[in-house]
Amino acid sequence: MTARLSLLLVAAAATTMAAQAPAAPSSACPDDAHAKFHACAQAAMKTFTPQKTADGKPDLSGLWRRRAAAHEDLEEHPKTPDDAGATSAVVDPADGKVPMQPWSDAQRRVNAQKFLHHNAACLLSGVPTTMYMTGLYQFIQTPEYVVIQSEEAHPWRIIPLDGRPHLSSRVRLWQGDSRGRWDGNTLVVETTNLNARPYLDQRGRFTTEDATVTERFTLVDANTMHYQATIDDPLVYTRPFTIALAFRRNTQPNTEIWEEACFESNAEHMEHFRNVGFGIFPGISAAQAREMKRAFEAQGTQR
Numbered sequence: 001m002t003a004r005l006s007l008l009l010v011a012a013a014a015t016t017m018a019a020q021a022p023a024a025p026s027s028a029c030p031d032d033a034h035a036k037f038h039a040c041a042q043a044a045m046k047t048f049t050p051q052k053t054a055d056g057k058p059d060l061s062g063l064w065r066r067r068a069a070a071h072e073d074l075e076e077h078p079k080t081p082d083d084a085g086a087t088s089a090v091v092d093p094a095d096g097k098v099p100m101q102p103w104s105d106a107q108r109r110v111n112a113q114k115f116l117h118h119n120a121a122c123l124l125s126g127v128p129t130t131m132y133m134t135g136l137y138q139f140i141q142t143p144e145y146v147v148i149q150s151e152e153a154h155p156w157r158i159i160p161l162d163g164r165p166h167l168s169s170r171v172r173l174w175q176g177d178s179r180g181r182w183d184g185n186t187l188v189v190e191t192t193n194l195n196a197r198p199y200l201d202q203r204g205r206f207t208t209e210d211a212t213v214t215e216r217f218t219l220v221d222a223n224t225m226h227y228q229a230t231i232d233d234p235l236v237y238t239r240p241f242t243i244a245l246a247f248r249r250n251t252q253p254n255t256e257i258w259e260e261a262c263f264e265s266n267a268e269h270m271e272h273f274r275n276v277g278f279g280i281f282p283g284i285s286a287a288q289a290r291e292m293k294r295a296f297e298a299q300g301t302q303r
Contacts, residue, residue: 025223025251032067038091038244041218041226050185050219055143058185058219063138063255066227068245070132071117071125074098074201089132091228092242098205099238103296107284111204115281118198122153122262123280124174126198127191127213128229130155132245138257146180146187151260159189166192172209174198187217197283200231207233208286223249235289 028048029040050058069077069086076096079085088096100108119125125133133152140147148157159180167177169192177193196209211233218226225247232240284292 025249027224027246027248028221029224029226029246032246033087034068034070034089034243034245035087035091035096037067037246038226038228041220041224041244041246044220045185045218045226048185048219048221051222053141053143057141057143057182058187059141060139060146060187060217060219060225061141063136063250063257064225064247065136065250066132066134066245066247068132070243070245071119071129071201073203074205074243075203089243089245090241091244092230093239099241100205101236101238101293102300103293104206104236104289106296107292108204108206111199111206111281112202113204114279115204116278117202118280119152120280124155124198125152126174126194126196127157127176127178128215128231128243129198129200130157130175131215131227131229132243134260136250136255136257137247146189149257151257153260153262166190169193172196176213183216185218189215189217191215195283196285197281199281204281206236206281206284207231208235208284208289210235210286223251225249235286235293 028044029037031037031040053059068089069084070089072083074089075098076088077083077085090096090098093099119133130150130152134150136151138149144160144162146159146161157175157178159178161180163181164179166179171177171193172195173193174195174197176191178189178191180187180189191213194207194209194211196207196211199206211231213229213231215227215229220226226244227247228242228244230240230242231237
């Protein structure tokens with residue numbers, strides 16, 4: 001089986017699963033187009049009073065289905081045989097463009113030609129990418145923690161809410177080190193200590209381990225959650241930027257999380273890709289980013 005055929009089969013399976021997904025319950029903000037949903041949700045969340053847990057916090061628990069195709073491209077992109085197509089997930093800046101620096105935009109083009117998305121090797125997707133990779137998520141909430149489980153292979157997120165400090169900067173993790181707190185009816189999660197090996201999308205966009213990701217989870221109505229993530233990495237981007245998307249509650253009885261199980265490294269499948277020259281993105285460290293930026297800018301002055 002060729003690498004191209006493998007990708008097409010995966011895309012076809014994902015499209016079939018999406019088509020078979022149960023319809024979401026009615027919502028105050030029914031449009032899944034990212035910018036339209038974001039604008040509607042910003043207004044609706046101001047007047048909605050969510051159901052509370054025993055400790056008085058908004059109850060996010062349950063099964064939620066993400067409504068986005070941002071893992072293919074954070075920006076607007078057309079539908080193709082192996083791409084579902086979507087409006088831009090970027091809501092700030094308002095033009096829907098990822099504000100990449102010239103050197104990093106050039107590098108992400110190289111990335112897309114040389115390296116596969118980490119998901120092809122069954123590696124973890126990092127933050128925020130985990131939140132827009134698979135279809136179904138389960139939120140489990142206690143006064144001390146919020147746990148997020150998805151169908152993607154092994155992507156548990158365990159987020160403490162007790163105010164503990166982040167880990168030492170020497171510790172770098174696929175999912176980073178997340179810390180949560182409540183801001184009114186919004187769960188705010190700050191993630192640092194990322195190892196910067198996952199892509200942000202299949203167009204080769206990336207971060208360094210110096211990135212900070214701040215997520216906000218807010219109920220818009222009983223069956224709709226607004227999700228946004230702000231990525232701040234001054235080595236790669238000209239300014240912080242924010243993506244947003246809808247999560248719809250799954251209200252179908254007896255629904256279960258089914259793991260998209262595969263072995264880390266996915267060795268046999270990866271052989272097909274390696275045979276045609278692809279590798280897995282190795283990540284770019286902060287030190288490497290500084291040197292790559294310097295070299296890129298030096299080339300520009302010599303032209």
